[in-house]
Amino acid sequence: MSVIVETAKQKWEREVLEPTLKKSPERQGPFTTISGRPIERLYSPEDVSAIDYDRQVGNPGEFPYVRGIHPTGYRGKLWTMRQFAGFGTPEETNQRYKDLIAAGGTGLSVAFDLPTLMGRDPDHELCLGEVGKCGVNITSLADMERLFDGISLADITTSMTINSPAPMIFAMYLVVAEKQGADWQRISGTIQNDILKEFIAQKEYIFPPRPSMRLITDIFAFCTEQVPKWNTISVSGYHIREAGSTALQELAFTLRDGLEYVQYGIDAGLDVDEFVPRISFFFNSHSDFFEEIAKYRAARKLWAEAMRDRFGAKNPRSWQLRFHTQTAGVSLTAQQPYNNVVRTALQALAAVLGGTNSLHTNSLDEALALPTKETATIALRTQQIIAHESGVTNIVDPLGGSYFVERLTGEMEEGTLNYWETIDRMGGMVEAIELGYPQKEIAESSYQFQTAVERRDKVIVGVNDFIQEDEKRISILYIDDTAADRQLSRLEELKKTRNSAAVTRTLDALRATARGTANTMPAILDCVRAYATVGEMCDALREVWGEYEEVPII
Amino acid sequence: MSQKIRVVIAKPGLDGHDRGAKVIARALRDAGMEVIYTGLRQTPEQIVSAALQEDADVIGLSILSGAHMHICPRVMELLNEKGLSDVMVVIGGIIPDVDIAKLNAIGVRGIFLPGTPMRQIVDFINHNARARVA
Numbered sequence: 272m273s274v275i276v277e278t279a280k281q282k283w284e285r286e287v288l289e290p291t292l293k294k295s296p297e298r299q300g301p302f303t304t305i306s307g308r309p310i311e312r313l314y315s316p317e318d319v320s321a322i323d324y325d326r327q328v329g330n331p332g333e334f335p336y337v338r339g340i341h342p343t344g345y346r347g348k349l350w351t352m353r354q355f356a357g358f359g360t361p362e363e364t365n366q367r368y369k370d371l372i373a374a375g376g377t378g379l380s381v382a383f384d385l386p387t388l389m390g391r392d393p394d395h396e397l398c399l400g401e402v403g404k405c406g407v408n409i410t411s412l413a414d415m416e417r418l419f420d421g422i423s424l425a426d427i428t429t430s431m432t433i434n435s436p437a438p439m440i441f442a443m444y445l446v447v448a449e450k451q452g453a454d455w456q457r458i459s460g461t462i463q464n465d466i467l468k469e470f471i472a473q474k475e476y477i478f479p480p481r482p483s484m485r486l487i488t489d490i491f492a493f494c495t496e497q498v499p500k501w502n503t504i505s506v507s508g509y510h511i512r513e514a515g516s517t518a519l520q521e522l523a524f525t526l527r528d529g530l531e532y533v534q535y536g537i538d539a540g541l542d543v544d545e546f547v548p549r550i551s552f553f554f555n556s557h558s559d560f561f562e563e564i565a566k567y568r569a570a571r572k573l574w575a576e577a578m579r580d581r582f583g584a585k586n587p588r589s590w591q592l593r594f595h596t597q598t599a600g601v602s603l604t605a606q607q608p609y610n611n612v613v614r615t616a617l618q619a620l621a622a623v624l625g626g627t628n629s630l631h632t633n634s635l636d637e638a639l640a641l642p643t644k645e646t647a648t649i650a651l652r653t654q655q656i657i658a659h660e661s662g663v664t665n666i667v668d669p670l671g672g673s674y675f676v677e678r679l680t681g682e683m684e685e686g687t688l689n690y691w692e693t694i695d696r697m698g699g700m701v702e703a704i705e706l707g708y709p710q711k712e713i714a715e716s717s718y719q720f721q722t723a724v725e726r727r728d729k730v731i732v733g734v735n736d737f738i739q740e741d742e743k744r745i746s747i748l749y750i751d752d753t754a755a756d757r758q759l760s761r762l763e764e765l766k767k768t769r770n771s772a773a774v775t776r777t778l779d780a781l782r783a784t785a786r787g788t789a790n791t792m793p794a795i796l797d798c799v800r801a802y803a804t805v806g807e808m809c810d811a812l813r814e815v816w817g818e819y820e821e822v823p824i825i
Numbered sequence: 826m827s828q829k830i831r832v833v834i835a836k837p838g839l840d841g842h843d844r845g846a847k848v849i850a851r852a853l854r855d856a857g858m859e860v861i862y863t864g865l866r867q868t869p870e871q872i873v874s875a876a877l878q879e880d881a882d883v884i885g886l887s888i889l890s891g892a893h894m895h896i897c898p899r900v901m902e903l904l905n906e907k908g909l910s911d912v913m914v915v916i917g918g919i920i921p922d923v924d925i926a927k928l929n930a931i932g933v934r935g936i937f938l939p940g941t942p943m944r945q946i947v948d949f950i951n952h953n954a955r956a957r958v959a
Contacts, residue, residue, distance in 0.1 A: 606940055725944060
């Protein structure tokens with residue numbers, strides 16, 4: 272059969288293609304994906320003839336889940352439309368959440384400012400000009416109470432993008448839930464809690480890798496008993512991609528990070544089928560349409576097979592990779608910003624065709640500032656148009672069986688396994704990070720991409736081609752220092768009114784726990800209840816564990 | 826013989842998004858400049874002291890977080906205090922229009938927004954950095 276097909280293709284090349292190329296040659300190219308992967312002119316049955324459909328692809332809801340984890344795709348339930356938002360004071364962000372819920376958003380997603388992300392209180396010298404700028408500032412439990420005022424935590428799911436101080440912020444959320452009367456056994460949401468990609472890409476780390484990994488396995492253990500519906504980690508490729516990786520590197524490093532967390536969980540004495548079902552993923556959706564779709568399809572297969580074969584997981588929920596997607600912030604241009612709506616729509620469509628479980632669409636003004644209320648609404652509407660007008664949600668995995676997509680899915684899988692082998696040889700992802708391996712790979716890819724853009728091998732509309740002089744500027748959200756001043760005076764006030772003996776006592780207990788081996792979550796919850804600040808809790812752990820400093824790689 | 830232009834590339838503030846800083850550092854190095862990358866989370870004091878120690882002609886700041894109106898004035902002030910006012914300061918990042926004139930007014934020479942070609946930054950530094958005498 273394959274001989275006949277090949278002959279047919281060769282015949283086509285000789286009789287149809289070659290005369291055409293002589294008359295009208297192809298454009299100069301290069302015909303590569305945005306990641307630099309060469310793409311052939313045509314894919315045909317021979318590209319998929321070696322694939323055993325039942326074993327290697329399978330139907331939706333069946334191992335290895337290439338075509339999706341739900342048998343009914345989006346006919347059962349649409350993806351969660353979860354728009355990441357946060358700026359200024361907790362009250363301002365609380366209002367934005369209420370607007371998003373009113374506009375039909377189906378989940379909350381908290382963006383914290385850099386001081387919160389780095390475990391620093393607003394009065395620290397490095398926080399100069401940073402408070403409330405890139406997200407909402409949360410200093411203590413009092414701020415968390417303001418953030419969710421009038422929002423019932425029993426009825427919504429909340430995703431919180433927090434990593435190094437994840438245990439402290441999660442503890443604050445739990446205490447707010449407790450005060451609202453919501454049952455920890457029933458509440459649901461996600462904390463990002465993915466420190467490995469911080470060392471690799473986004474660089475919002477505080478403690479060295481090993482104690483950082485302990486905080487994560489402590490959360491795995493704590494949630495298994497106390498908050499069983501919580502997604503304890505969102506293993507993230509988003510930031511790896513934004514830092515300039517290729518699609519393949521994003522896939523390979525992210526899933527390898529996932530394997531590392533599973534291994535550390537097992538080493539900490541946890542049962543694989545108890546904590547792995549609560550691990551979720553977070554991918555980027557960049558502009559190269561089919562490469563992204565292949566990436567998501569390959570991700571599900573790689574995870575399912577690794578969980579079953581590498582770790583012996585028996586629970587199908589351990590095999591099923593669930594993921595959130597965000598469209599690529601890095602692809603947005605400051606020039607001709609309205610074009611970003613189109614970019615985002617295409618990226619969102621790729622995520623949906625790849626079977627994402629939840630989605631954030633970026634706003635058109637995000638190369639310039641945090642989004643305004645109006646641009647954030649257009650971003651949400653983009654998802655609603657895909658869901659309700661495009662028709663793509665009628666069918667499960669509509670691109671399954673495409674010669675090209677299946678072949679590309681296979682290539683992504685193979686490339687990932689090669690990266691895993693290299694990282695395994697180094698001893699694991701923690702060791703690879705200590706060697707600077709993924710960091711170097713990403714720095715190289717990012718420079719290669721930028722060079723391709725400068726050569727105009729890659730066209731970016733409005734930036735290196737189709738440039739428009741004297742563009743009109745759009746109005747943007749400008750965040751002044753009011754939020755910073757307010758958060759600073761609140762911190763002073765808090766320090767005067769809280770029970771300082773309780774703060775000292777609980778922070779001492781946290782230090783003692785950190786020196787030993789017991790789970791850190793109960794000690795952190797005690798600090799939070801005493802209104803200890805994020806900065807104070809992180810400082811207590813800095814005293815015990817020290818701070819990580821990277822050797823920069825250019 | 827003319828000496829290489831010496832550039833300190835710095836990431837002030839708390840932000841760790843260093844893709845831009847690293848790509849520019851490499852482009853300047855490939856263009857024949859001597860590049861010193863400070864790494865992450867540098868205070869204005871640390872940046873100016875690096876410029877002094879490294880005998881830098883240019884300081885390139887990468888700021889994406891919105892903290893530029895706090896960080897840049899402090900860097901300029903410290904440069905003046907240390908008698909380094911001939912060190913050229915340029916910034917790359919997300920800078921709202923309303924802040925561009927303010928930054929120029931305090932002496933920031935080059936402001937490079939998202940999408941600026943690397944070539945343009947290299948040319949700007951080549952033309953505007955202080956002359957080095959062998």
